[in-house]
Amino acid sequence: MTDKELIYHILQIEKLQKKKHSYNALKRYNKGEKVHKKQIAFHSSQKKNRWVFGGNRSGKTECGAVEAIWLARGTHPYRQNKKNTFGWVVSVSYEVQRDVAQSKILHYLNPEWIQDIVMQSGSKSFPANGIIDTIVIKNAFGGVSKIGFKSADQGREKFQGASLDFVWFDEEPPRDIYEECVMRVMDKQGDIFGTMTPLKGLSWVYEEIYLNKRQDPEIYYITMEWADNPFLDKAQIERLSKSLDEATLATRRYGRFMQNQGLVYGTFDENIHVIEPFDVPHEWYDKISIDPGLNNPLSAHFYAVDFDGRIYVVAEHYEKGKDIDYHANAILDIAKSLNWHFSPSGHLEALIDSAANQRTLAGSKSVSQLFYEKGIAVNTNVKKDLFSGISRVKDYFSARPPRIFIFKNCVNMIRELKSYWWGKGDTPLKKDDHAMDDLRYYIMTNPQNSYREEKPLRVHQKYREKLIRKKRLGI
Ligand SMILES: Nc1ncnc2c1ncn2[C@@H]1O[C@H](COP(=O)(O)OP(=O)(O)OP(=O)(O)O)[C@@H](O)[C@H]1O
């Protein structure tokens, strides 16, 4: 046998296997060793308006496709079957239809059951490659049923007129299309079912279906997550679960409706609060604030405050995986380059999270002690209360003109501000919050220019300050 012949032979076998697969796919659905129990629960519910709220890959589309085929074939194992049904499969776009719902329907549809296919685009000989409009299916009563494919992005008008036995939504439809479809199934007392991951947050589906605020007795829903799908690889579930943050997991794995409360500092505006660095008058220099981390980044910022109490974040040290010696040196270097003030004993002074008083794993000394030995006297007496801290910081950002400015070189603080999201239970997601913590500790010290308290501002200083602000910030 030549190579060419061999390849041809293999291809033929593969083709045959594939064909055999789709001849038997429906027969094998949840009949083998592995059974998706939640899919069975969904199929056996007798309600007229059924939904699956599931994570991605939890097995939603699979059960929607099988449900649609059973209704079309008149072979539903858990329901009174109807003759010659007409149903719609609604996807979010034609492309998604081709790749997802249509492809699953073709997978479970034995080719012998297909009487005809009407294409929307593409060739009838290769329906999987094109967009199907309608599949005409031979049903168990000797007649034919029809499954029509619809795309929600075509608008509500395209959904008018028909009288239907069922509508399947694969992924969340817009409300107007859902409502139009409810009208379509009314006279035949047909079924609505939807399979979706709640990626749109607390949308109309949350109100109408999940909360069922009208207490419609025909509404049913079931949730599915990765662990419910026995066809997923356990090791992969484990790996993915570790790599995703809490909020992502809540929707993507568990299919939960999440309130999207947005950014903690939503009033932070890069165009307003981030400024080009300039030489800050020495009298404005105030405090350094540190959020310690060893494996996590250690975040340290240098804060200045003008005579009106406006804050300037002028420099940043932010690195992970380094020891205290390294961090102390880096902070001292920045201090020297800025000509920062040192205490009479020659120490640099800084605020630090009170956790720094605990001993480090490696030795008998605490982080505070290690810093002190390297020339940085840290003050662990910081206010750590999250809520009052956040609300105080928020005030600084929302004030107009702003009461806080961040120098462009503090890139990590800027990045964290842009990605500091609310999570569950009114607390921010604990992900990237190191600079957010040192900022909070600092602002909770009620920054004001202490120089001003000691010595009343001289006229020329006042004038100089005004000039700087006018020139640099236009305020
Ligand atoms: N009953 C089943 N029998 C065999 N395989 C199944 C079954 N249910 C789910 N699977 C497999 O699990 C995987 C995910 O299923 P499915 O595509 O239905 O998930 P989904 O929740 O719709 O995912 P997505 O959010 O990506 O749309 C697929 O590989 C599918 O073949």
Ligand SMILES: [Mg+2]
């Ligand atoms: Mg799907």
